[in-house]
Amino acid sequence: xxxxxxxxxxxxxxxxxxxxxxxxxxxxxxxxxxxxxxxxxxxxxxxxxxxxxxxxxxxxxxxxxxxxxxxxxxxxxxxxxxxxxxxxxxxxxxxxxxxxxxxxxxxxxxxxxxxxxxxxxxxxxxxxxxxxxxxxxxxxxxxxxxxxxxxxxxxxxxxxxxxxxxxxxxxxxxxxxxxxxxxxxxxxxxxxxxxxxxxxxxxxxxxxxxxxxxxxxxxxxxxxxxxxxxxxxxxxxxxxxxxxxxxxxx
Amino acid sequence: xxxxxxxxxxxxxxxxxxxxxxxxxxxxxxxxxxxxxxxxxxxxxxxxxxxxxxxxxxxxxxxxxxxxxxxxxxxxxxxxxxxxxxxxxxxxxxxxxxxxxxxxxxxxxxxxxxxxxxxxxxxxxxxxxxxxxxxxxxxxxxxxxxxxxxxxxxxxxxxxxxxxxxxxxxxxxxxxxxxxxxxxxxxxxxxxxxxxxxxxxxxxxxxxxxxxxxxxxxxxxxxxxxxxxxxxxxxxxxxxxxxxxxxxxxxxxxxxxxxxxxxxxxxxxxxxxxxxxxxxxxxxxxxxxxxxxxxxxxxxxxxxxxxxxxxxxxxxxxxxxxxxxxxxxxxxxxxxxxxxxxxxxxxxxxxxxxxxxxxxxxxxxxxxxxxxxxxxxxxxxxxxxxxxxxxxxxxxxxxxxxxxxxxxxxxxxxxxxxxxxxxxxxxxxxxxxxxxxxxxxxxxxxxxxxxxxxxxxxxxxxxxxxxxxxxxxxxxxxxxxxxxxxxxxxxxxxxxxxxxxxxxxxxxxxxxxxxxxxxxxxxxxxxxx
Ligand SMILES: Nc1ncnc2c1ncn2[C@@H]1O[C@H](COP(=O)(O)OP(=O)(O)OP(=O)(O)O)[C@@H](O)[C@H]1O
Ligand SMILES: [Mg+2]
Numbered sequence: 001x002x003x004x005x006x007x008x009x010x011x012x013x014x015x016x017x018x019x020x021x022x023x024x025x026x027x028x029x030x031x032x033x034x035x036x037x038x039x040x041x042x043x044x045x046x047x048x049x050x051x052x053x054x055x056x057x058x059x060x061x062x063x064x065x066x067x068x069x070x071x072x073x074x075x076x077x078x079x080x081x082x083x084x085x086x087x088x089x090x091x092x093x094x095x096x097x098x099x100x101x102x103x104x105x106x107x108x109x110x111x112x113x114x115x116x117x118x119x120x121x122x123x124x125x126x127x128x129x130x131x132x133x134x135x136x137x138x139x140x141x142x143x144x145x146x147x148x149x150x151x152x153x154x155x156x157x158x159x160x161x162x163x164x165x166x167x168x169x170x171x172x173x174x175x176x177x178x179x180x181x182x183x184x185x186x187x188x189x190x191x192x193x194x195x196x197x198x199x200x201x202x203x204x205x206x207x208x209x210x211x212x213x214x215x216x217x218x219x220x221x222x223x224x225x226x227x228x229x230x231x232x233x234x235x236x237x238x239x240x241x242x243x244x245x246x247x248x249x250x
Numbered sequence: 251x252x253x254x255x256x257x258x259x260x261x262x263x264x265x266x267x268x269x270x271x272x273x274x275x276x277x278x279x280x281x282x283x284x285x286x287x288x289x290x291x292x293x294x295x296x297x298x299x300x301x302x303x304x305x306x307x308x309x310x311x312x313x314x315x316x317x318x319x320x321x322x323x324x325x326x327x328x329x330x331x332x333x334x335x336x337x338x339x340x341x342x343x344x345x346x347x348x349x350x351x352x353x354x355x356x357x358x359x360x361x362x363x364x365x366x367x368x369x370x371x372x373x374x375x376x377x378x379x380x381x382x383x384x385x386x387x388x389x390x391x392x393x394x395x396x397x398x399x400x401x402x403x404x405x406x407x408x409x410x411x412x413x414x415x416x417x418x419x420x421x422x423x424x425x426x427x428x429x430x431x432x433x434x435x436x437x438x439x440x441x442x443x444x445x446x447x448x449x450x451x452x453x454x455x456x457x458x459x460x461x462x463x464x465x466x467x468x469x470x471x472x473x474x475x476x477x478x479x480x481x482x483x484x485x486x487x488x489x490x491x492x493x494x495x496x497x498x499x500x501x502x503x504x505x506x507x508x509x510x511x512x513x514x515x516x517x518x519x520x521x522x523x524x525x526x527x528x529x530x531x532x533x534x535x536x537x538x539x540x541x542x543x544x545x546x547x548x549x550x551x552x553x554x555x556x557x558x559x560x561x562x563x564x565x566x567x568x569x570x571x572x573x574x575x576x577x578x579x580x581x582x583x584x585x586x587x588x589x590x591x592x593x594x595x596x597x598x599x600x601x602x603x604x605x606x607x608x609x610x611x612x613x614x615x616x617x618x619x620x621x622x623x624x625x626x627x628x629x630x631x632x633x634x635x636x637x638x639x640x641x642x643x644x645x646x647x648x649x650x651x652x653x654x655x656x657x658x659x660x661x662x663x664x665x666x667x668x669x670x671x672x673x674x675x676x677x678x679x680x681x682x683x684x685x686x687x688x689x690x691x692x693x694x695x696x697x698x699x700x701x702x703x704x705x706x707x708x709x710x711x712x713x714x715x716x717x718x719x720x721x722x723x724x725x726x727x728x729x730x731x732x733x734x735x736x737x738x739x740x741x742x743x744x745x746x747x748x749x750x751x752x753x754x755x756x757x758x759x760x761x762x763x764x765x766x767x768x769x770x771x772x773x774x775x776x777x778x779x
Contacts (some may be wrong), residue, residue, distance in 0.1 A: 058671050058772040079675060085772075086673020097668050097776065101259045111672045113252035121251035164672075 004070075005171055005203055006055065007031040011064035013050055024050050025061070026226030032172070032205055037198040039214040040207045042223035048207040049094075049176050051223065055205060056091045056174045057081045068171075086114055090165030092175040096157040098149040098164075105145040108132040108163045115168070128167075135163040139193060155186035162193065166202070173197070175206040179213055191216055252674065253682035256665075260686050261693070266658050270687075270756070271694040273654050277647035278698025278752045279705065284640055285744045286706045290737020294530070295622070302529050303618040304338075304371035304571035306584055308591065313343060314505045315552055316609040317564030318598065325594045326572070326587065333578055333586055338367035340569040341546050345519075346501040347478065347539055349492060351445050356478060359537045360500060362546030365390050365473075371573040372618075377528035378473065380453075380494060383432060384415040388525040390542040392468035395495030395522060397442050398455050399462035406439070408455060409462035435487070445496035450481070450489035456496075464495075470545050471524030472498050477536035480526065486735070488526075496523045500539065504551040517549045543567075564606060580617045588615040651752060652759025655687050659763035666767040667775025676768035683764035684757055691756030695749040702748075703740045710735050 013025040024047035032038055042048050053059040055066055057073050065072040073084050085091075098107050112128040113121060136142050139159040149157055158178055165173055175194065179187030187210075195216050198204050206217070214220050220232040261267050310316040319339055326334045341362035348355045365388075369375035381388035398408045407413060423429055438451030442458040442465065458465070480488040500519040504512045521541060528535055547553045552566040574583050595610050602610075666679050705712070713736065767775060 053773045056671070058776070059774075060771060082670075082673045082675045084673075085671060091671055093776070097664070097671075099256075099665060099668060101256075101262075106255075106259075110252055110669070113255060114669070114672055114674045114678070116251045118251045118254055 003034045004031045005034040005068070006205075007067045007070075008051075008055060009065045009067065011051065011054055011061045011066070013047070013054060013059070013061050023226055025054075027064070028223070028226070028228055030221065030228060032203060034171070034203050035198075035201055036219065037195070037204045037217045038206070039217035039220045040205065040223055041209055041211075041214055041220055044209065046223050047226060048209075048223055052174050052176050052205065052207050055172075056089045057085055058091065086111055087168050088171050090162075090168070090170040090173045092158070092161050092165050092173065092178045094177040094180045096149070096154075096161045098157055098160055100149055103146050103148055104136065104141065104152070104160050105129070105132055107149065107160055108135055108167055111164060111168050132163070132167055135167050136160075138166075139163045153186070154182050155189060158182065158190055159193070162190070162197075166197070171203060173202055173204045175204065177207050177209075179208065179210065187213065252669070253678060253685050256682055257686040257689055260662075261689050266661060267686075267690055270654050270658055270690040271697065274651055274691055274694025274752050274756060275698040275701060277651055278695050278748055279702035281640075281643060281647055281748050281752075282699060282702030282740065282745060283706055283709075284643055285748065286702070286740045287709065287737055288640060289741065289744065290739055294737055302372065302374070302531070302534060303621045305574045305580060305618055306572040306587055307616045307618065307621050308570040308572060308587065308613055309568065309616065310609060310612045311614070312609070312612065313568070314609070315341065315566035315568040316613050317566045317606050318594075318602075318610065319567050319570050320565070321598075322570065322591065322594050325597075326590055329590060330586065332575060333583055335573045335575045336367065336370055337570055337572040338364050338371055339543060339567040340368070340571055341543060341550065341552060342568040343502060343505075343546070343550055345503070347474075348499040348501070349479070350497045350499050351492070354479070357537075358475075358478065358500070358539045360502065360546060361538055361540045362543040362550075363390070363540050364543045365540075368571070371571045374527065374529075377476075377530065378525050379476070379488075379528070380525045383419050383453075384412050385419050387412055387415050388471070388473070390471040390473070390524060390540070390545075393471050393495065393522050393524065394464035394468050395445070395456055395466045395493070397458040397463050397465045398437075398439070399458060399460055401461075406457060407462050409464055413462070438490075440493040440496075445493045446491050447493065450491050452487045452490065454490045454493045456493040466495070466497075466522075469497070469520050469522045470542050472500070472521040473524055473540040474498070474526045475535040475538040476526040476528040477532055478539065490526075492523055494523060494525075497521075498523050498539075500541070502546075502549055504549065506551070512551055514551075519545070519549055566609070580619070584615045584617045584620075591615060648751065648755040651691070651755045652762075655683075655690075655756055655759030656763050658687075658690075659683050659760050659767065663763075663767050663775050666764075667772045670768075670772035671776065680761070680764045680768040683760045687756045687760035688753060691753035694756070695752045698752065699745050699749055703745070706738055706740050709738050 008028055008030045011025050011028040012023075014021050014023040016022055028051055040048050040051065050059065054061050057066070060074055065074060067073075068084065068088060073081055076084075099110070102110070109128055109132050112124070112131070116124050133142065133145065136145055139162055141156060141159050141163070144152065144156065149160065152160065158181075162173075162175075162178070165175075173194075178194070179190050182190065191213055194204055194206065206213075208214055222229045222232075308322075323337050323339075326337065343360050343362075345358055345360045346355060347358035363374075375381065378388055396409050396412055398406050401407050408416070420429065435452045437453035437455045438447045438449050439457040440447040440454050442456040445456060447454045456465070476488055479492065480490050482488055498521045500521060502517045502519060504514060504517060506512050519541070527538070527540060544553075547565060547567070554562040554565050556562045572587065574580070591613060598610075662683070669679050669682070670676070
């Protein structure tokens, strides 16, 4: 498939050295086509977060490559990796990782600010603010723009984190157990939001160990003993929008 | 962009920023206070010694002194009028100071001066007490004791010219506070013929029953170092108990030109208390008394003495104080005068006695700074100590500020991870903390300068308040530190230096952890819980 957005090739990652070395990833291969909603499952401690961090260039593999549009992100300059994290990837963490000093709107704006110098920001600010407001509306939080993260519930914080991840319209959304810290109802809400985003064309790779959550994806992969063991096609009858479109075009 | 925005936001919302600001502020204030007080201390010592010395002092360093000074005065006046403005001879000796009306006896350094010339070569005039409020009345010539009289209207009046001299001062004094203070402390009365007052006061005059007059046999005047006879009150005024013009006795031991006692009995010199002098250096003011130069020279047998084989010895002095023309550089003037002295000695030729020759050989020119160095070596030692202590304090302050910023950045490691995960570069994140630390440093420094300056400006009032609560808290004792007031000026250069170093150490302290954190992969900072 030439619409592959992201490809992981033979990813190895271990922690520690010598006798205490823990080999977490031992040659993970995976490709993610554009528009897909992919779920990574596996037992706790099997290396799901490690893998996702490597996909998002938040961590480096010991061996192997992550190709984005066919180009290995780890053989590029640190500056380019910064661009990759800022523009191509949106990352959602299990523990939200919002900045407590900033209000909701400002948290969402940070990725935009990162891309601008103080000089260019003056001109970009208006557009960025309306994009952030739009994003907050998209995640259903337009009324809370001026609130601080500690005034929000867990579900609301995760929505803010999603809005922040999407403000720069990244090609790929990486979500590490976005519902892991939430109750069932709130988790289902977040999941619904992700599904809607995916339906609108957003490529998503999500880590979870909740089978119910996983059922919403197009495809599930299982990580165990450092490799991807099985790939299970979607059970919920959902298909990647792009694939569906491609099929219609045939 | 985000770094400016976040730095501003951290500054506004982080409690730790206030600790950072507070610590920078306290360090800056502390260093500024130490620097100002100690710098002021050393400056004051330098300035005060001008009350004692002219710009250039020519001295042999021995008690029997050196001859041919009058010839040298003429020589320099002719040879280098562009360098020397005026010169005046000074005699030093030691004696026993006594107040006959009391049992008070002290050793004293007796200084023979020509008052009219002496006040032109140094700041001596500024430290005279009675001369200030009764200008033109202090002299070292023969004088009787002024006795105030009771007028018909019940008023007490001083004899002329004191009364009109005081009126002159009143008219010329522009500071109403000084006038008000003078009136608040009227002179205390010593009832003639007693010359001591029961109540100590800032001024004491004898008061008689008749009209204002001058009483007693005329005697030479003596100016007494203020700490030799009087006690300083906490408010800075001195308590006097002896009336102006009271009898003073000095006992002197004349030396021959060879430096041996002349064999004559010690000279008892009857004098009258004319005024007191305050150079501001305690070591001097508790020891020195000043009398008429010619009188002292005569009684010490340092004037021309007839020789057995006919002729006479040359008059001798201990010191020639020389004031320079305006704008002449001090050290070069000293060297030129020293050179002139050597040429002068050569010009004297062969027909001087061997003894005189020897005395002349040791005469050396010093600047007043050299003299001060000789005179108060202890202060120089103190300066080294103070510099060392100050250096230590500054180092502590710098390290402290650095540590606090290290802690601040450590606490924000997670934010560094988040920002890097969102695409910020290591340089950018480092920049954020530099901006932040710089802002904390600048705000803290400004507040510190304010607090420190206000403290220094009011340091004497603060001490007075503390002392009024508990006298033990008066840390600045004039006996120990030579001055009655703690220096209370802040130098702009000091302030700028302190602030710049504080801001730099804030930035450096933050730079190290920020640089470390900015280099790691984002996960490392994020997993840090
Ligand atoms: N910095 C580290 N140093 C040493 N070991 C680490 C480090 N980070 C992760 N590990 C180990 O790597 C393994 C995989 O961790 P990872 O967080 O990727 O697991 P996970 O699959 O996401 O687990 P969970 O489902 O609990 O989130 C774990 O055994 C963990 O102990
Ligand atoms: Mg995990």
